[in-house]
Amino acid sequence: MGEERVRSLRRLVVVGALVVGAALCGTAAWASWALQATATGTAAVTSGTLDMQVSGTDGDLAGPGGTAALPGLTLADADPGAHTSAKFTVNNAGTAAFTVALTGSADGPLGPWIGTTAWYGATTSGNTCSGGTTTSPTVAAGASVDVCVVVTLGTNAPASVQGTAATVTLTLTATQVP
């Protein structure tokens, strides 16, 4: 058998192996008999909605995004370790169940020294929260969950932030539950 023929044969084998491999792991092409029919329904197909809203605040976050205010979450003359708390309610005004995640931040030089903790299903108790859990439950469509948040000035806040001020921003993210 000539060299050239051997080489051609080998090329053919390699290509064939590539095709076989793709076919084994990819979608195989089939040929079969088929029969088509069309079915029509009377009900419209619509998509659901995910709409997180809040109450107990100034503003309710209706619709996507939005900003609300919680003026009761405030603290004056805080020294290291001082904390305050406030409560609001998260409402599911959509059709998709979701869980909630809350992160806090503060502007200005106080930013690095402000910590926030959210307690779901909790109430305020003095300047802290009582009950609840730090893990969000699943909020079903039409249901609500109380959220108590504690904001603390860290015990390691330096003297350089004495006599300063800040506003704390709580970012709420509702994520659909599959």
Added chain:
Amino acid sequence: MDAPPRTGAGDCGAHHHRGVGSPTGVGCPGAWRVVLGSALLAGAVVGAGLSAPPAQAYWTDTGTITSGPFTTWALTDVACPDPQWGNNTVASWQVPSGSSSTVSVELDPASPAVTGNSYWATSLAPGAPVTTTNTNASWGVGTYSLYETAHFYGTWQVVATSPGGLWTATSAGTWTVYYTNSTSGTATCTVDP
């Protein structure tokens, strides 16, 4: 037949007693098994990629809630006005409720000693600081002498401590009590910038 010369790196290293150009060529059967296997594997990878399931995406909604003001503890409004002659010197300041303050006064080493006919007018004196929850403190130098002309002077300091005890803040200044006689003179007080 003699074994063919080695061709260096790349030859199979097997002792094939066949020369170049023989009907079976210079082939290495083991190498072809590797090539075939690699081709099968490459094809499998491509096929798997073409049939990979679509990525999942879930709905989300995000909103922000802003707080009321947050302010921190501080020692503020420190003042020490010049007293009217005959009155004690009074330093004052502001700290949040729950704070404590320690005030101390010192006599400059070059000042006349407060001794003999002269005396400290309040409990606040060198070596006797006062700790208080008040926001003011006073001191003075009196005399029994009708011919007093001493010029007394020194420094003062207030150290405030926050309610939790983790922060302190300090303010200081100078004071003078200059007698021209037993019943007249001048007194001053300053606050360091």
